[in-house]
Amino acid sequence: MSSVTIPDLPLDRESLLAEPATICAWLQESDPARLSRLWETADRVRRRYVGDEVFLRAIIEFSNYCVRRCAYCGIRAPNTRLARYRMNPEEIAACAARAMDAGIRTIVLQAGEDPALDAEWVAGVIRRVKSLGPVAITLSLGERSDEELLLWREAGADRYLLRFETSNPTLYGLYHPGRSDGRARSRVEMLHALRRLDYEVGSGVMIGLPGQTWADLAEDLRLFAELDLDMIGCGPFILHPDTPLGDWAIAEREGLVAAIGQAYFGQNLSQTSEELQGLSRVAAAISEGALGGEGVEEIRCFAGLRDLQPQQPNFLASPGCGYQESRKGMADGRMPSALCGGETSAWPPSAGADQVPPDELTTYKVIALARILCPWANIPATTALATLNPTMGRRLGLRRGANIIMPNFTPPHYRTDYQIYPGKAETLENPDNTLAGILAALAAENRPLGQGTGVSKNYLRRKGLLPA
Numbered sequence: 001m002s003s004v005t006i007p008d009l010p011l012d013r014e015s016l017l018a019e020p021a022t023i024c025a026w027l028q029e030s031d032p033a034r035l036s037r038l039w040e041t042a043d044r045v046r047r048r049y050v051g052d053e054v055f056l057r058a059i060i061e062f063s064n065y066c067v068r069r070c071a072y073c074g075i076r077a078p079n080t081r082l083a084r085y086r087m088n089p090e091e092i093a094a095c096a097a098r099a100m101d102a103g104i105r106t107i108v109l110q111a112g113e114d115p116a117l118d119a120e121w122v123a124g125v126i127r128r129v130k131s132l133g134p135v136a137i138t139l140s141l142g143e144r145s146d147e148e149l150l151l152w153r154e155a156g157a158d159r160y161l162l163r164f165e166t167s168n169p170t171l172y173g174l175y176h177p178g179r180s181d182g183r184a185r186s187r188v189e190m191l192h193a194l195r196r197l198d199y200e201v202g203s204g205v206m207i208g209l210p211g212q213t214w215a216d217l218a219e220d221l222r223l224f225a226e227l228d229l230d231m232i233g234c235g236p237f238i239l240h241p242d243t244p245l246g247d248w249a250i251a252e253r254e255g256l257v258a259a260i261g262q263a264y265f266g267q268n269l270s271q272t273s274e275e276l277q278g279l280s281r282v283a284a285a286i287s288e289g290a291l292g293g294e295g296v297e298e299i300r301c302f303a304g305l306r307d308l309q310p311q312q313p314n315f316l317a318s319p320g321c322g323y324q325e326s327r328k329g330m331a332d333g334r335m336p337s338a339l340c341g342g343e344t345s346a347w348p349p350s351a352g353a354d355q356v357p358p359d360e361l362t363t364y365k366v367i368a369l370a371r372i373l374c375p376w377a378n379i380p381a382t383t384a385l386a387t388l389n390p391t392m393g394r395r396l397g398l399r400r401g402a403n404i405i406m407p408n409f410t411p412p413h414y415r416t417d418y419q420i421y422p423g424k425a426e427t428l429e430n431p432d433n434t435l436a437g438i439l440a441a442l443a444a445e446n447r448p449l450g451q452g453t454g455v456s457k458n459y460l461r462r463k464g465l466l467p468a
Contacts, residue, residue: 009034011041013373017225023218027356027365035365042368042401049375050403054447055454056438057106057138057380058099061410061418062087062125066112068142069254071175071244072206072237074419075112078254079242082417086116089125091411096129099409102435105453106136108161108406113142113179122148123155130156136453138202143185146193158453159200161231162187167219171211174349175245191227200459202231202378207366208358209237210245210348217356221366225373230456231404232377234366235384237358238421245348360388364400371401376458376466380404386425395441404454407434 009022016023029035063086064075075082087095096107107129111117126137138159139152149160164187166172178184187203194201205220206212224232244251356362363385370379381397383406389396394405408415408426415427426434442449460466 011038011372013225013375016369016373017222020215020218020222023221023369024214026369027214027217027362029365038365038368039400042371043399045375046371046379046401046403050378050457052447053403053450053454054398054442055106055378055404055450056104056435057108057404057406057454058096058102058104058409059108059110059406060087060092060095060099061110061408061415062092063111063114063117064414064418065114065116066142067115067179067181068113069177071177071251072209072240074240074242074421076243078250081242082419085414085417086114087411087414089128092125093128093132095409095411096135097132098431100132100135102432103449104407105134105451106138106159108138108140110140110161111142115181117141119148119151123151126152126155126157134453136455138200143179143183143187143190145183145185146197149194149197149199153197153199157199159202159231159456160194161202161204161233162190162194163204163206163233164188164191164223165206166209166212166216167205167223168212168216171209171216171349174211175209188223188227191229200230200456201227202233203227203229204233204235205366206237206358207234207363208356210355211351212356213351213354214356215354217362217366221369221373224370224377228458228462229374229377230459230462232370232374232379233382234363234370235382236360236363236388238384238387238423240419240421251348360385360393360396363388364396367397367402368400374458376456376461378404378454378456378458380406382406383408383425384421387421387423390425394438395445398441398445398447403450405438407431407438 009025010016011026016026026038029038064082065084065086066073066075067077069076069078092109099107109122109125109129122139122141126139129135129137136158137156138161139157140161142162164172165176191201191203203224205217207217239246241247242250244254363382367379367381370377379402381394381402381404385393385397387393394402398405409431410418412427412430419427439449457466
C-alpha cells in the first residue's frame, strides 16, 4: 500500500492511474465524509464530460440457450432447472418496436452463446430492427469470431458489450471454462478486435467474485482506462443457487477442484471427479498463460484442498490464507495466494481479509472511480443495483457517475427464464410500468431524458468528432 495518507488521497485521473494503491484505498474507504468527496467528484466529472442527460437502452433477451459452463451464471449449459427459449425475428422486432414507441433509441440484443444463432440469422434480425427507424443496436452475444462481428457491423450493429468479468487470469479461468468446440477466445483480444471493426466497445466486471481481492478490482479499473472503453458496466456478484458457486454439490460433481489438481499436481483433489476428463478443459483454460514454469512451486498450498468438505456457500465466511503478495499473482501470472487453500479453506475460494464484498456500496465506489478514470464513457446504473436496492439503487448510481439506464423489454413470460442471477429486478414487471418508474426516478433526480441514440462521447472523441 502507498505511503499516501487517506485524507490526502488524490482523486484525479492521472494520480489514480499512476498509483494503483490509491485506487485500492478508495475502494476500501468507509468514512462518510471522504466518500462524499468521491461521490461529488464523480458527479462533477460526469456532468462536465457527458452532461446531465440519462439515456435509456432497451434490453431484449432473445435466447437463454448457452453452451458455456460459467460457474456464476444461471443460464449455464448444465442448468436443467429452467425452460430454454429462442425468440423468433417477429417477436424480437415487436419488442424493439414497442421500445421505440416509448421513445427509446437504443436496442440491446442479448443472448447466451447459442450455436443456433448463426451469423446470417443474427444479421437478418439486425437489419429488421434497423428498418423500424432511427435506432442504434447493441449486441451482447458472447465470444464471436471476427468474421461474425464484421458481418454484424456491416448489417448495422453499432455497439458490442462483452464483459471481461475479472482481470485476474486465474479467477477467470476457474470460473469461465472454455467451449468444448474450441471456439472460445480471449475476451480482451476480442475487445481490441471490436475496436478495429469500429464498434462502440463496452465491457465490465463483476464485483465481489469469490477470491477477488481489492488489488484485483483496482486492476480491473485500471484496465478500463487502458482499453479506453466507450461503455462500462459493473454490477455486484449475486449468488445463483444452481451454479458451482452457489452449490457445493454442483462444484464437486463438475470436478472443478479435481481438474485443477490434475493439471497442477497430477492427482485428484476430490473423491468425486466423474467429469474430470471432460472438464480438463477447465484446467487448460486456467493454465493457458496463467502459470510459468516456476508457478507450480508457488501454488503448493493448493494441495490443502484435498481435505475440503461440503458446506453452505458463504464465501465471505470461508477462511483462507489471505492475499499477502498484492498484485504478484497478476504480475507474473502465478496462482494468487488468495486461492491457496491451506488446511481450512473451502470452496468457493476466498481472499480472506482482502475479499471484495459483493455489495451495493462497493458497486457505487466502482462506478464513481470508473467515471473519474474514463470520463467520456457511458456508464449504466445497472439492473443488479436495482435488484439490491429497488427503491434507490439506480438513483444513487446516477448521483455517483452513471448516465445510462437499461430497462428490460423482454416479454415477461420469457424473462423469468433469463435468470443470470436470482431475484433480478423487473422480472415479472410490465415494461410500461418499468419505464414509468424510471422516468419518475429521473424526474426526482432532476436528470433529463436523453434524446437520440446516445452515442458514447468517448467513441466520438476517438473518431475525432469531439475535442480530445
